[in-house]
Amino acid sequence: MVRVLHSELQSNIGGIEAFLLNLTKTINKTNLQFDFLMRGDNSYLENTLKDYGANIYKVPSGMLNYYKFVKNILIKNNYDFVHVHKNSAANIVLPLMVKKYTNAKLIVHSHNTSPSGGSKVAIILHKINKNKLMRLSDYRFACSDTAAAWMFGHDYKDEQVKIIKNGIILKDYVYNPEMRNKVRTDLRLTNKFVIGHVGAFREQKNHKFLLKLFSQLNIPNAELVLVGEGPLKEEMKRYAKELGIQDKVLFLGSRNDVNNLLQAFDVFAMPSLWEGLAIAAIEAQTSGLPTLVSTNSQLMKKLLINYIFYHYKFKYGLKK
Numbered sequence: 023m024v025r026v027l028h029s030e031l032q033s034n035i036g037g038i039e040a041f042l043l044n045l046t047k048t049i050n051k052t053n054l055q056f057d058f059l060m061r062g063d064n065s066y067l068e069n070t071l072k073d074y075g076a077n078i079y080k081v082p083s084g085m086l087n088y089y090k091f092v093k094n095i096l097i098k099n100n101y102d103f104v105h106v107h108k109n110s111a112a113n114i115v116l117p118l119m120v121k122k123y124t125n126a127k128l129i130v131h132s133h134n135t136s137p138s139g140g141s142k143v144a145i146i147l148h149k150i151n152k153n154k155l156m157r158l159s160d161y162r163f164a165c166s167d168t169a170a171a172w173m174f175g176h177d178y179k180d181e182q183v184k185i186i187k188n189g190i191i192l193k194d195y196v197y198n199p200e201m202r203n204k205v206r207t208d209l210r211l212t213n214k215f216v217i218g219h220v221g222a223f224r225e226q227k228n229h230k231f232l233l234k235l236f237s238q239l240n241i242p243n244a245e246l247v248l249v250g251e252g253p254l255k256e257e258m259k260r261y262a263k264e265l266g267i268q269d270k271v272l273f274l275g276s277r278n279d280v281n282n283l284l285q286a287f288d289v290f291a292m293p294s295l296w297e298g299l300a301i302a303a304i305e306a307q308t309s310g311l312p313t314l315v316s317t318n319s320q321l322m323k324k325l326l327i328n329y330i331f332y333h334y335k336f337k338y339g340l341k342k
Contacts, residue, residue, distance in 0.1 A: 025055045026103045027095070027126075029116055030081065033062025034251045034276050036222050037301045038107045038133050041165075041188055043067070046074050048191065057099065059092065059116075066278045085115070092116065093123055101126045109134040109298075111155045111173060112147035121158055130155055131186075132164040132173030134298040136226070156182075169298035188299045194281045195308040205286035209272065215244045217326070218287030218311075220280055220302040221294070223252030228293045230261060231319055235293075237265040238323075241330065244270065249283060251276040284309040289329055293322045 031039055046056055057077040060068070068078050079095050081088050096104070096119060104120045108130060120128045137144035156162070156174050162183045164170035170183045206212050217236065221227035229248065236246045248258075248271065255273065262268045277283060280302075284290070290306035290313045297303075306313045312329055316322040 023053055023055055024103070025057070025099060025101045026105055027057045027059065027099070027101045028105045028107065029059040030107070031058050031060040031064075031067065031078075033060075033064045033067075034222055035064065035067060035278075037188070037298070039067060040190075040301045041133070042107070043070060044189060044191055046071055046076060051075055057101075059095070064276075089115070089119070092119060096120065096123050096126075100124070103127045103129055105129040105131060107131045107133055108155075108173065110137040110144060110148040111151040112137055112144040114151045114155050114158070117155060117158045127160040128158060129161045129163060130159040130173070132162075132169040132298065134226075134296065135166075135168050135172045136296040165299040188301045188304060190301065190305055190308060192308060195284065195305055197310040198285055201282050202285040205282055209247070209286060211245055211247075211286055213243060215241055215330075216247055216286060216288045217244065218247045218249070218284065218290050218306075219292065220249040220284075220290075220305070221292070222250045223255040223258055225254070226295055226297075227252075228295050229254065229258045231293050231322075232291060233258060233262055233265060233267070233271070235319070235323055235326065236271070237267050239326065239330075245272060246270060247272045247274060247283070247287065249274045249277055249280060280305065281309070284311060287311055289314065289326070291322065291326065293319065 028042055031042065042058070051074065055075065057079065058071060059079050059081050061081055071078060082091055101124060104124070104126045106116055106129065117128055117130065120126055137148060152173060152175060162174055163186050164173060164183055165186065165188050167185065170178060170185065174183055206214070219232060223229055232246070259273060262271045274283070284306055290303070290311045292300060292303050292313065292315045294300065303313050303315055314322060314325045314329065316325065
């Protein structure tokens with residue numbers, strides 16, 4: 023039996039969590055055991071992974087407590103591989119522990135193109151540590167060429183990094199008109215034009231821009247549906263109220279039925295400031311949704327207006 027420890031899950035189901043859920047559901051578990059380090063609680067995530075035979079280890083807060091706890095897990099379980107899922111090289115404590123306390127092969131997997139927090143300190147630490155992380159790792163994965171260059175340097179060689187594109191379970195996202203009607207009825211979105219977005223409330227996802235743009239679009243019966251949790255959620259609720267659109271924006275929080283919610287949308291907007299390879303966008307496209315993706319605010323605005331005009335035969339202007 024090959025034993026693999028994945029690190030680490032967060033309580034909010036983001037891209038890494040979705041990737042690992044899909045991977046766990048589809049692997050051949052006859053000779054492969056997955057375990058996970060996790061911060062926080064998410065009963066759906068934990069129970070689903072446990073149903074597939076995984077062990078979940080909740081890491082404590084505080085660096086000293088974390089170090090002692092993870093050291094014990096590494097030594098006790100004698101893993102063959104430790105698969106570290108990273109947005110940056112700012113924190114390389116676990117890779118160093120793997121090399122110090124185990125004989126496991128270390129896999130470093132790049133999932134993004136900037137630190138999740140985006141702080142100056144994180145960026146500096148990333149620059150300091152990424153060459154060391156390159157040397158520590160036995161295998162290097164990335165979800166895209168850009169994510170590989172971010173984590174391992176622009177001069178990495180193709181044979182040094184394996185590009186593993188994020189995948190989803192296709193059958194879960196097949197368009198279903200009955201499900202669309204049900205979700206729209208449940209959420210009181212019948213006869214609404216629905217702009218949807220799925221993403222954690224962090225700087226990366228650019229929610230403030232999306233709310234501002236929505237406030238400027240004069241679209242009759244429009245609703246903006248935001249799915250996700252995160253530290254900026256309450257701030258974005260206040261901003262929606264400041265813009266006077268609080269009655270036209272649904273904050274649905276973290277959901278386990280994103281595949282069904284996507285059926286209710288008319289268009290999916292993702293104005294992220296940076297991405298590795300956004301699973302939410304892949305899910306939206308698989309559901310048959312027109313998916314607008316851009317880091318350019320003016321381009322995103324034009325895309326959205328043009329989509330509405332050309333596909334719905336109504337020309338909606340901007341508020342002055």
